[in-house]
Amino acid sequence: xxxxxxxxxxxxxxxxxxxxxxxxxxxxxxxxxxxxxxxxxxxxxxxxxxxxxxxxxxxxxxxxxxxxxxxxxxxxxxxxxxxxxxxxxxxxxxxxxxxxxxxxxxxxxxxxxxxxxxxxxxxxxxxxxxxxxxxxxxxxx
Amino acid sequence: xxxxxxxxxxxxxxxxxxxxxxxxxxxxxxxxxxxxxxxxxxxxxxxxxxxxxxxxxxxxxxxxxxxxxxxxxxxxxxxxxxxxxxxxxxxxxxxxxxxxxxxxxxxxxxxxxxxxxxxxxxxxxxxxxxxxxxxxxxxxxxxxxxxxxxxxxxxxxxxxxxxxxxxxxxxxxxxxxxxxxxxxxxxxxxxxxxxxxxxxxxxxxxxxxxxxxxxxxxxxxxxxxxxxxxxxxxxxxxxxxxxxxxxxxxxxxxxxxxxxxxxxxxxxxxxxxxxxxxxxxxxxxxxxxxxxxxxxxxxxxxxxxxxxxxxxxxxxxxxxxxxxxxxxxxxxxxxxxxxxxxxxxxxxxxxxxxxxxxxxxxxxxxxxxxxxxxxxxxxxxxxxxxxxxxxxxxxxxxxxxxxxxxxxxxxxxxxxxxxxxxxxxxxxxxxxxxxxxxxxxxxxxxxxxxxxxxxxxxxxxxxxxxxxxxxxxxxxxxxx
Numbered sequence: 001x002x003x004x005x006x007x008x009x010x011x012x013x014x015x016x017x018x019x020x021x022x023x024x025x026x027x028x029x030x031x032x033x034x035x036x037x038x039x040x041x042x043x044x045x046x047x048x049x050x051x052x053x054x055x056x057x058x059x060x061x062x063x064x065x066x067x068x069x070x071x072x073x074x075x076x077x078x079x080x081x082x083x084x085x086x087x088x089x090x091x092x093x094x095x096x097x098x099x100x101x102x103x104x105x106x107x108x109x110x111x112x113x114x115x116x117x118x119x120x121x122x123x124x125x126x127x128x129x130x131x132x133x134x135x136x137x138x139x140x141x
Numbered sequence: 142x143x144x145x146x147x148x149x150x151x152x153x154x155x156x157x158x159x160x161x162x163x164x165x166x167x168x169x170x171x172x173x174x175x176x177x178x179x180x181x182x183x184x185x186x187x188x189x190x191x192x193x194x195x196x197x198x199x200x201x202x203x204x205x206x207x208x209x210x211x212x213x214x215x216x217x218x219x220x221x222x223x224x225x226x227x228x229x230x231x232x233x234x235x236x237x238x239x240x241x242x243x244x245x246x247x248x249x250x251x252x253x254x255x256x257x258x259x260x261x262x263x264x265x266x267x268x269x270x271x272x273x274x275x276x277x278x279x280x281x282x283x284x285x286x287x288x289x290x291x292x293x294x295x296x297x298x299x300x301x302x303x304x305x306x307x308x309x310x311x312x313x314x315x316x317x318x319x320x321x322x323x324x325x326x327x328x329x330x331x332x333x334x335x336x337x338x339x340x341x342x343x344x345x346x347x348x349x350x351x352x353x354x355x356x357x358x359x360x361x362x363x364x365x366x367x368x369x370x371x372x373x374x375x376x377x378x379x380x381x382x383x384x385x386x387x388x389x390x391x392x393x394x395x396x397x398x399x400x401x402x403x404x405x406x407x408x409x410x411x412x413x414x415x416x417x418x419x420x421x422x423x424x425x426x427x428x429x430x431x432x433x434x435x436x437x438x439x440x441x442x443x444x445x446x447x448x449x450x451x452x453x454x455x456x457x458x459x460x461x462x463x464x465x466x467x468x469x470x471x472x473x474x475x476x477x478x479x480x481x482x483x484x485x486x487x488x489x490x491x492x493x494x495x496x497x498x499x500x501x502x503x504x505x506x507x508x509x510x511x512x513x514x515x516x517x518x519x520x521x522x523x524x525x526x527x528x529x530x531x532x533x534x535x536x537x538x539x540x541x542x543x544x545x546x547x548x549x550x551x552x553x554x555x556x557x558x559x560x561x562x563x564x565x566x567x568x569x570x571x572x573x574x575x576x577x578x579x580x581x582x583x584x585x586x587x588x589x590x591x592x593x594x595x596x597x598x599x600x601x602x603x604x605x606x607x608x609x610x611x612x613x614x615x616x617x618x619x620x621x
Contacts, residue, residue: 011551013182013209059398062407063391070387077380078330112272113581114552115341115621117235117383121394121407122211138211140235140383141342141552 007035010136016114017123017138025126026088026098028133029065033072033086033100036139039114040076046084046110048101055097061126064096065135069119072100080105114141145185147176153604156200157185162405163192168200170538170604175205175596178549182209184216190405191219195413196226198479198486202538204493205600206547206592210234212408215492215548218541220477221414223485228419229411230389230426232489233472237386237426238433239344239377240311240468241516243527244444245363247460248370248452250350250616256451257348257370261574261617263447264346264372268440271578271621272341275334278439285329286321288336292431293438293466301442303462309505309514310466311495314438315431316473320424324381325388332381332432337439341578341621343545343586344376345518346440348574349525349613356610359529362511363464365611372444372461373525373613375518377470378433385429389422414487423472430471437466464527465505465514469494469544475503477539488539496530496542496607504530515607517598518545521575521618522568522588526598526609533605542607543598546591555590556581574617582621 010017018035022028037043056071058064072083083102090097105112117140125136148156150168155176157167167188169176179185184207191213192201198220207216212231221227250257269276280288287295293314294307307314339346351369354360365371378385394410396418397403404410412418441463445456452459472489479486497504499512508514513530523546534540550558561580564587568575577583601607 009553011553012211013551014215014548015211016552058391059395063394063398067391074327074331078327111579111581113579115272117380118387120211120235121231121390121410124407140211 007031010138012138015138015141017136019134019136021132021134023132025133026091028135029068029088029091029096030086032065032135032137033069036069036072036116037083039116041082041110041112043084046082047103048085049103050081050101052083052100054100057095059094061093062124064094065126065137066119066121066124068096069137073116073119075100082110116141145189147180147185153600157189163189165192165197165200167192169203169207170600170606171205171207172596172600175592175600178592179207184209184214187212187214188217190409191217193405194219194221194227194229194409194411196221198222204541204543205597206492206543206545208547210491212406213489213491216543217491218488218493218539220486220488220539223414223487226414226487227411228414228422228472228487229409229489230386230393230422231408231410232491233386233426234470234491235383235386236377236470237382237429238468239470240433240437240466241518242374242437242441242466243464243516244372244441244461245365245464246370249368250370251368253370257616258574260447260451261348261576261619263451264444265576265619267443267447268337268339268346268619270339270619274338276336276338278336279333280336288435289319289321289324289428289431291315292434296435296438301439306438306441306463309463310434311468314434316427318424319427319431321428323421323425324385324428328381328384328388331384332379335379335381336436337443338379339376339440339619339621340379341582344621345521346444346619347373347521347615348617349373350616351611352524352614353612354610356608359511359610362508363514363527363610364462365464365527371613373516373518374437374440376437376440378429379436381432382429385425389425393418426472430468433468434466465516467494467516475540477535486539490541492544493541494544495540496534497540498530498532498535515542517543517594519594520546520588520591521586521615521620522571522573523594525613526594527611527613528598528601528607529610531605531608534607537604538606542601546594546597548590549592550590552585555587556584559584559587559589573615576618577620586620
């Protein structure tokens with residue numbers, strides 16, 4: 001089955017968000033991460049040279065989405081890397097394990113487009129629909 | 142976009158009457174045009190949501206630069222009783238103690254105008270700006286602990302500034318009550334390479350000209366005169382503050398889930414002021430506030446060095462003194478009159494500036510006769526303002542006024558409408574030197590993406606929340 005990798009940006013006066021879709025909740029979370037990193041830099045210019053394992057826990061699915069994205073932002077900021085591909089191996093309502101793939105920021109090849117300060121809980125959604133899963137999240141930029 | 146009822150109380154004040162779970166009404170200071178802009182977004186709903194929080198007193202307020210935020214509206218002010226009220230990390234925001242500092246000089250623009258482009262270039266070289274830009278200054282763990290408890294005074298002792306700077310920084314340069322043990326490893330890691338860095342987005346360092354003085358007596362008390370060259374800094378607590386907020390929104394949100402409390406918006410996660418979580422957040426927030434004050438102090442030092450290099454004179458001879466330094470994203474314990482009684486409350490200002498009038502004991506001694514300086518950063522093509530705190534703010538807004546122009550256009554919409562390089566040309570044609578990390582960021586911050594600062598400041602002036610002292614026009618802009 002082909003993986004659905006679809007996201008769109010949500011307009012907000014001061015900030016910006018991402019709406020993602022996926023056949024499974026894992027895909028929807030992976031796509032949300034891809035959407036977030038597309039705000040930071042051009043994914044076409046990021047190579048998959050390193051793997052970063054990620055494991056997060058939260059009270060419910062919505063908070064799990066925020067934790068997942070905040071963890072990726074933390075990896076980006078603390079290690080100075082850009083991430084491109086995301087894979088979630090295990091996911092429940094309270095916990096996920098996965099990996100992110102990317103490379104160190106290279107000031108020649110990469111232009112950082114936007115600073116994302118944090119992932120907010122505002123208008124946060126994780127929903128199962130007939131056609132699959134939808135997530136919505138707003139960033140503080 | 143909002144179904145809320147909106148009642149006009151007077152030409153500059155609008156009320157959202159109590160309905161549903163609202164404990165107090167919502168009140169927005171605005172004229173007809175500004176309230177129209179606010180009504181098109183979800184900002185009014187956000188004012189109403191805040192009115193539902195426990196222990197809120199008088200009203201959930203919004204300043205004229207109100208715009209759609211997350212959780213609290215930007216431009217929001219809310220005060221909570223200590224006994225049964227709450228403290229909310231979302232009511233302060235991610236950029237804890239984001240704020241503004243104004244430096245004056247004894248330089249007259251007309252006499253030094255040839256030097257301005259070189260000065261702006263030197264400032265852009267000295268002050269790291271932009272996404273992910275690291276600074277040259279690093280503090281070890283023990284030193285960071287000192288930053289968290291003593292902020293600006295500590296860093297001045299290390300040689301970054303003048304002893305008299307602390308007299309004109311809000312709270313004497315540090316907010317007491319910071320507990321460094323509550324600042325996580327992650328927060329420290331994010332802040333480690335950031336002392337003395339500006340950041341991105343709407344943060345800036347600007348060389349400005351005092352274009353107009355509205356109140357010569359107060360301007361003189363602030364050391365400000367027409368034709369003078371000044372520098373304004375707009376920055377905050379950087380990644381360290383973002384991390385502190387992130388951790389406490391999570392902690393308080395999880396506590397709410399466990400307690401079965403449903404919030405109108407999860408970003409409003411909060412805890413009783415008098416609870417372990419509430420006390421811990423305040424103590425961690427105070428550390429981030431002090432980090433922000435250190436950060437602006439270090440940048441002040443870098444600005445003085447830049448002036449010395451360009452003008453070949455010591456900064457003291459150039460009169461590069463701090464006028465004032467004030468935060469616009471913060472929660473503080475203050476005394477206010479509520480229902481005829483003076484009580485201690487926790488005032489949240491999220492995109493609002495403290496505006497204490499003459500005579501208030503928290504106004505620095507040499508400004509006490511005139512009132513606290515209020516610094517309002519505008520957009521890079523228009524103007525910024527120096528105001529003074531006014532009596533009306535104590536009666537109507539828990540001693541608060543606006544904090545800037547407030548956005549009207551989303552960042553993407555701004556990028557679609559405006560080309561960064563064309564904007565740069567336009568600004569340079571207006572005589573404004575621009576040093577920006579990227580044209581993309583520049584376009585997002587274009588003047589047309591913001592409300593009319595003159596209108597916002599005028600509403601605050603007429604509503605008695607603050608009074609106009611001087612208007613400053615940008616001459617040179619350093620941005621991320």
